Amino acid sequence: MLLFYLKGLFRDRSRSLMPVIVVAIGVTLVVLMQCWITGVLGDMIVFNARFATGHVKVMSRAYNDNISQKPNDLAMIGTDELMESLKQEYPDMEWVERIQFGGLVDSPDVNGETKAQGPGGGMAVDLLSENSNEVERLNLESSLVRGNLPKTPFEVILSEQFAEKLEVVPGDNITLISSTMYGAMSITNFMVSGTIKFGAAMLDRGGMIADISGIRQALDMQDATGEILGYLPSGEYDDFEAAFIASTFNEKYSDTQDEFSPVMLSLREQNTMTMYLDMIDYFKSIIIGIFLVAMSIVLWNSGLLGGLRRYGEMGLRIAIGEEKNHIYRSLITESVFIGIAGSLVGTLFGLLLASLLTKGIDITSMAQNSTMMMQSVMKAKITTDAYYIGFIPGLIATVLGTALAGIGIYKRKTAQLFKELQA
Amino acid sequence: MHNKMKNGTIITIQNLIKRFPIGGGEFTALNGINLSFEKGEFSGIVGPSGSGKTTMLNIMGSLDTPTEGETEVLGTTSSEMTPRSAAFLRKKHIGFIFQTYNLMPVYTVFENVEFPLLLLKMPSSERRKAVLEALEWVGLTDKIKSRPPQLSGGESQRVAIARAMVKKPDLVLADEPTANLDAKNSHHILQTMEKLNKDLKTTFIFATHDDKVIKYLNRIISLEDGKVVSDESIKK
Numbered sequence: 001m002l003l004f005y006l007k008g009l010f011r012d013r014s015r016s017l018m019p020v021i022v023v024a025i026g027v028t029l030v031v032l033m034q035c036w037i038t039g040v041l042g043d044m045i046v047f048n049a050r051f052a053t054g055h056v057k058v059m060s061r062a063y064n065d066n067i068s069q070k071p072n073d074l075a076m077i078g079t080d081e082l083m084e085s086l087k088q089e090y091p092d093m094e095w096v097e098r099i100q101f102g103g104l105v106d107s108p109d110v111n112g113e114t115k116a117q118g119p120g121g122g123m124a125v126d127l128l129s130e131n132s133n134e135v136e137r138l139n140l141e142s143s144l145v146r147g148n149l150p151k152t153p154f155e156v157i158l159s160e161q162f163a164e165k166l167e168v169v170p171g172d173n174i175t176l177i178s179s180t181m182y183g184a185m186s187i188t189n190f191m192v193s194g195t196i197k198f199g200a201a202m203l204d205r206g207g208m209i210a211d212i213s214g215i216r217q218a219l220d221m222q223d224a225t226g227e228i229l230g231y232l233p234s235g236e237y238d239d240f241e242a243a244f245i246a247s248t249f250n251e252k253y254s255d256t257q258d259e260f261s262p263v264m265l266s267l268r269e270q271n272t273m274t275m276y277l278d279m280i281d282y283f284k285s286i287i288i289g290i291f292l293v294a295m296s297i298v299l300w301n302s303g304l305l306g307g308l309r310r311y312g313e314m315g316l317r318i319a320i321g322e323e324k325n326h327i328y329r330s331l332i333t334e335s336v337f338i339g340i341a342g343s344l345v346g347t348l349f350g351l352l353l354a355s356l357l358t359k360g361i362d363i364t365s366m367a368q369n370s371t372m373m374m375q376s377v378m379k380a381k382i383t384t385d386a387y388y389i390g391f392i393p394g395l396i397a398t399v400l401g402t403a404l405a406g407i408g409i410y411k412r413k414t415a416q417l418f419k420e421l422q423a
Numbered sequence: 424m425h426n427k428m429k430n431g432t433i434i435t436i437q438n439l440i441k442r443f444p445i446g447g448g449e450f451t452a453l454n455g456i457n458l459s460f461e462k463g464e465f466s467g468i469v470g471p472s473g474s475g476k477t478t479m480l481n482i483m484g485s486l487d488t489p490t491e492g493e494t495e496v497l498g499t500t501s502s503e504m505t506p507r508s509a510a511f512l513r514k515k516h517i518g519f520i521f522q523t524y525n526l527m528p529v530y531t532v533f534e535n536v537e538f539p540l541l542l543l544k545m546p547s548s549e550r551r552k553a554v555l556e557a558l559e560w561v562g563l564t565d566k567i568k569s570r571p572p573q574l575s576g577g578e579s580q581r582v583a584i585a586r587a588m589v590k591k592p593d594l595v596l597a598d599e600p601t602a603n604l605d606a607k608n609s610h611h612i613l614q615t616m617e618k619l620n621k622d623l624k625t626t627f628i629f630a631t632h633d634d635k636v637i638k639y640l641n642r643i644i645s646l647e648d649g650k651v652v653s654d655e656s657i658k659k
């Protein structure tokens with residue numbers, strides 16, 4: 001019997017091909033968007049982990065409370081010791097120190113008079129130690145526009161845009177006017193070793209990167225650091241693992257009564273990252289929801305049209321002695337097959353398109369004024385979700401659309417349905 | 424079951440009234456019908472368009488129910504009929520033939536005839552035999568793989584007869600079966616049905632106003648405005 005229905009379904013193109021195409025198109029878009037969002041937000045997370053949050057981050061409690069001000073007066077002291085114990089307790093993880101700093105940057109002319117100046121914000125990282133991976137982690141080498149990476153503690157890299165604003169070229173000097181950890185004024189000269197493109201509009205406006213040892217001297221932060229970032233051995237963020245590490249660390253080292261005691265936060269727990277992570281899930285459900293509703297409506301309507309065309313067949317089947325609920329069930333069964341076929345085709349196409357987009361599209365020009373920390377290249381990413389996610393709206397929509405369309409047939413009086421046979 | 428039913432009576436209709444709601448009021452399509460049919464009849468309900476023929480056939484075929492009065496068809500009375508028992512009755516015991524053939528266009532001739540047997544869950548080897556036999560009755564064994572759109576009107580109606588007959592029903596209800604056919608094809612299908620009526624003792628009841636059909640009938644029930652105005656048997 002089932003075979004008989006499927007034969008009919010397959011032969012009647014308007015009943016099979018059309019809905020399959022509708023479902024396939026919808027599912028393709030769902031899969032593609034899923035891969036796209038996972039890719040873009042996933043990249044955002046990777047980017048943030050590298051630049052700002054680590055997979056976990058250790059700060060003083062007070063520093064964390066005022067994180068938006070990058071308050072180096074609240075930095076952790078005695079960090080050599082803390083780094084040692086972190087390395088001992090989590091030997092597989094990688095731990096790095098970072099200092100966020102800011103101030104007025106001044107570029108002098110030949111006479112030492114101010115030529116140009118502007119506010120700058122930077123990040124001090126370990127560029128000079130032999131075993132440091134920071135250069136690769138931050139992708140500094142390949143982001144260089146002009147010049148070189150710093151070779152001594154008192155060299156900095158400026159964003160290309162900032163260098164243009166300050167009218168400096170690699171080899172020129174700049175002066176960083178800031179305050180030390182203890183509140184005194186700090187005026188330090190640095191040589192611009194090169195310029196860089198961050199690929200994030202916010203950083204490209206006034207960003208710089210310096211070696212941490214130079215900044216320590218400039219800001220009087222010997223044996224102190226603002227942030228210690230930890231990276232998981234796999235290199236990939238794992239929310240569960242990070243949260244576990246953070247909670248065990250905090251249990252041991254963190255004292256809620258002491259605002260200078262260290263506290264460790266996982267990537268998710270840090271400022272906006274919760275939002276990004278949740279956004280992935282959120283967008284997924286929205287996309288699925290939208291397509292579910294849209295496809296259901298389309299299929300409902302095409303089901304109604306198809307149903308109108310099939311009143312003759314329904315009436316006949318009733319006359320021959322098939323029960324109405326049997327007919328209704330056969331319609332639903334047909335729709336399940338259509339849903340599966342459409343979802344399969346759509347998923348295949350979606351994955352195909354997504355795999356073409358894994359290379360990415362450069363949106364730098366579009367993100368010029370954005371203040372979001374975004375990579376300028378947006379790529380799709382195919383995760384296991386992508387293989388099944390399209391089936392959710394694909395299947396539900398066909399069954400729902402058919403169920404709704406079928407109610408019309410079901411509700412009709414037998415005699416009435418039969419009347420259409422004689423029309 | 425009615426005990427007063429004669430042996431061999433397959434349909435009794437008592438004081439049947441059928442009204443349809445129209446607009447605010449009602450329209451009486453059948454108005455006090457009393458009839459009975461014996462097994463093996465080749466009868467026709469004859470009357471002008473709108474006289475209530477189709478309505479009668481639908482009620483006899485358990486596709487519709489009386490407003491008042493009672494019918495008993497093959498042992499099932501209208502008052503105790505459920506949608507399920509009605510479906511069962513049609514599935515097992517009643518075949519329909521329509522003016523417009525109503526073949527399913529996506530299925531082959533073979534499959535169209537096979538469908539009623541699938542509903543009866545007949546095993547496939549038996550099914551095949553029965554379908555071929557039915558197509559033989561109507562002379563269409565060379566068309567089993569054709570699809571309805573490729574058939575002429577006469578051939579289509581013969582497929583419909585095979586579909587109605589394939590389960591060897593007790594009763595075949597044929598509503599204006601010749602209305603879309605020319606004289607030659609009309610005679611052909613009427614001869615086919617007449618032969619099946621003789622060979623298999625299947626009861627045929629027609630609704631018609633076609634003189635060609637009337638010539639074949641051995642009982643003519645004339646209907647006018649929902650009332651039986653004459654009922655005559657013809658000795659042949």
Ligand SMILES: Nc1ncnc2c1ncn2[C@@H]1O[C@H](COP(=O)(O)OP(=O)(O)O)[C@@H](O)[C@H]1O
Nearest residue numbers: 443445450452471472473474475476477478479
């Ligand atoms: N479902 C219905 N609703 C309203 N009126 C109907 C319905 N079915 C039939 N009728 C009316 O009942 C009368 C008899 O119809 P029908 O049995 O189809 O006549 P016939 O088959 O003899 O031409 C007609 O006037 C028709 O309009």
Ligand SMILES: [Mg+2]
Nearest residue numbers: 476477478598
């Ligand atoms: Mg009629």
